Every structure is written in structure tokens, then in C-alpha cells.
Amino acid sequence: MDYRAQIVPYDILATIADQVAIAVPVTRREATLRALSQTCKFMVPVCRRHLFSSIRLHGSKVSYQNLMNLLEEKPEVASYVRTLWCTLRPLPNEHENGVLEALLRHSTSPGNSSSLHSISLDASFRTGDEWSVQPASMRRLLISLIQLPTIIGLHLSGIQDFPVNQLSLCRALRHLSLQDVRDFALLGDNSLPTDCRVPTPLLLGVSMTSYNSLVVLMDPKKGPNALGPIIDFSLLQEATFTVCKPVEVDHICRLLKTAQKLERLSIEVDDMSDAVRLEGLGAILATNAASTSTLKSIFLHSNVGYMNKTALWGLDCALQDLAGKNILEEIELCIKVCVEEGMHCTGSGDFPNLDRVLTEPGAFPKLRRVAIEFHWNFYKHENEAEEDEDPECFIPDKVTREQFVRLSSNVALDFSFCEDEHIAWLTYR
Secondary structure (H helix, E strand, C coil): CCCCCCCCCHHHHHHHHHHHHHHCCHHHHHHHHHHHHCCCCCHHHHHHHHHCCEEEECCCCCCCHHHHHHHHHCHHHHHHCCEEEEEECCCCCCCHHHHHHHHHHHHHCCCCCCCCCEEEEEECCCCCCCCCCCCHHHHHHHHHHHCCCCCCEEEEECCCCEEHHHHHHCCCCCEEEEECCCCEECCCCCCCCCCCCCCCCCEEEECCCCHHHHHHHHCCCCCHHHCCCCCCCCCCCEEEEEECCHHHHHHHHHHHHHCCCCCEEEEEEECCCCCCCCHHHHHHHHHCHHHHCCCCEEEEEEEECCCCCCCCCCHHHHHHHHCCCCCCCEEEEEEEEEEECCCCCCCCCCHHHHHHHHHCCCCCCCCCEEEEEEEEEEEEEHHHCCCCCCHHHHCCCCCCHHHCHHHHHCCCCEEEEEEEEEEEEECCC
16 A cells, blocks of 8 residues: 555645634634644645735734744745735834835835735824824835825824825825824825826724814815815715714715715714704715616614613614615614613604605605614613612613504514613612
8 A cells, every 4th residue: 555645736735724723713714824824835825825915014022023024035925915904103113114115125126916906004002193203214214115006095093184185196095094092194206197096995984082083175276276176075985984973974974975885884973062963964975966876775873871861863864864865775873772770761763754754655766775783782780779670660761662653563674673672780889
């Protein structure tokens, strides 16, 4: 019998590594792939495709010398990198520049194919000069990387002085995310060739505190040669916003006026002052003929407390303005209610109107799915609790499926209503 070792075909080795990368939980994935890479020499390059698909430069105590050396000795490793995460710190690691240089060198060398398509930049400190305190060499490398023709995703977080005019040269940008970016810096000459095409992202995410920056991006005098905006949002297909102030809704309305291809709109509201209202969105969308012929999905994530008089923030009225002028196919509401004992949530009065608006004849002819999800969080005073009390009775002003009479009985709709309850005890000592 011949016991000589047989070489497993490369495609089988690749399939094994691919399945590990897909099926193993994230917390164990890297360790599993490293162990797999040690089973035979042929597994090393196969596993490296996954081990180096994402590089994180985020720890001042971590030495990146080994990574820098590997990228220099094995240039092909740079071709595996699809996502780069870089955290700005007051004192950058001395070897980070070497890693960035290796990635840029591979991406710009003739004949090389770069897989790098997404970059995330955030800051570990908040001083207002998170970008400008970085070494000039590091800033140059990061700017060159985000402007690569393969970069389609950019996430900025906590950086208040990023040179916004540089975003005009991120021509391939398709996904832009702003988180806690309160302001930008306009640095250097903004004169570019007259045929310069600014980015036209398809996906946008804006969190609270980033709306001033969004206004800068939309300013028609801030773009190249002052001939238009820094970024053109007219082709936007998906937009996700988190709001806590009325003025932020105004900025969203301004953006929606220019969006001609919007298909999905997602808004999360977290406003304990109960001042945010979404009614104005309906009129803006209704007057934008392009949006009314493309918008298919609306999602609302609502955080409701005892001071809030509404759980829908006027979305029912906004939808009423869209009645008969839309091709909406699905509407999804996710509502988180947090109420302490003795304090009643009064935000349930919107739902009868929503039930009526969505079921008026001809109002939403394409609507096929409505999903409503409630997460009830009720806090009970432990010193007043009785062991035999039924937790169900602690939930005040509960909204139930029975309140949606018309939606429940509409056979043309896939209507779902689900809820969960969480009761916690507050202990006073």
C-alpha cells in the first residue's frame, strides 16, 4: 500500500479557509485561521487572504514593526487588504507610517491590483485638532490612500479638523459615514481642473453632532473652484440619520430636496426634550418628483421616554402628505420605550392615525409590508415590589396589535407586530 503524502488541491484548501472565515464566530475567527495556517505550508497563503483582509492600526502599545516587515518582505500580502481602520492618537506608533507606505506603494504600482476599498478614520482623543497634530507624513499618506480609485467607502469619526476639500478628490466614493464630526477644516488651494468630478455617493450615514459638517459638504461655494458642492448627493440611494434636535431634521430636508434616486430612508430619533418632529419630511419628499418615483422603504427607530408625547415624531403626518404620490413598498418601525414606575408614556396616540393613513384606498398602492416592533423597558422600585405582583401590569400604556384594526385585517399587506418586555428593579439604599 502506498502511504506517500498526497497534495490537497489548492481550490479545496481555499474552500476550507473560506468556510472558516464565514462560519466561525468573529471572536474566534482569527485564532482559528492562524491555527489552520500552521497545518501545512500550503495553507499559509490561503489563510493570509482572510487574516489580512482587514488591518487595524488602533493601539499605541502595539508594535506594528512585524506587520511592516511582512508587507515589505511579502508584497502580495498588501493585495489581501480590503479594509483599513486607523485610529488617530496624540503620539502615533512609529511603524504605522511604514504600514501605510507599503499599502500605498502596492496600490499605486503599475501592474498591481489593489483590493483596498474601505477606510475608517477615527480619533482616540477630542481636542478639536485631532488631524492637524498628526505628523505631516502620516497625513499625506492617509490623504493619498482615501483618494485611491479603489476606495468606495469612507468612515470619519471624532475628527473635527479634517481637510474637507480633499474629499472632492475621492472620486470613487460610494459610501460616506460621518460620526461625531462636528466641523471640517478648509485647508490649502481648492482650485481643481474644470472637468473635475466630485464624489457622488450612493450610501450616506450621519449621526448626531455631524450635521454642521453635512451642511459644509452641501455648500455650493465650498466645492472645487467654488462651482458646486464638495460632494454631490443627487444620486444617493440609501440614507441613514440619527437625530436629536429639530434643526437636524431641517438639514435632512435640505439634502432630500437634491436626492433624485433615493430608495431607502432610515431615521433614528433620540430626543428626550420631545422637540423633534418629522412632519416636514413628507412635504419635501412629495414635492420631489424623482424621490416619489424611487423611494421604496422607510425605517424609523424611535427611542421613547416618559417625557415624550409621541412615539412616531410626526411620521404618520409625513406619510399622509405622501399619500397617492409614492411607490413605497415597506415601512418598518422599531420603538424602544423606557419608563420608570409612576411615569406613563403618552406616546401611543399616533398609532390610530398611522393605521388609518396607511390603509386609505389608493394612498399607498405598492405597499406590501408593514412591521412594528416594540421593546418595552420598565423600571420598578424594588422597595415597593411585592413578590406576587404580575410583571405584565407594570407596563403602562401598552400598544397592542389590536389597536391596528385596519392593518391587521388588510389581506393585501404583510403586517407584523412583535414585542418584548424587560423589567428591571431600581434599588435605593
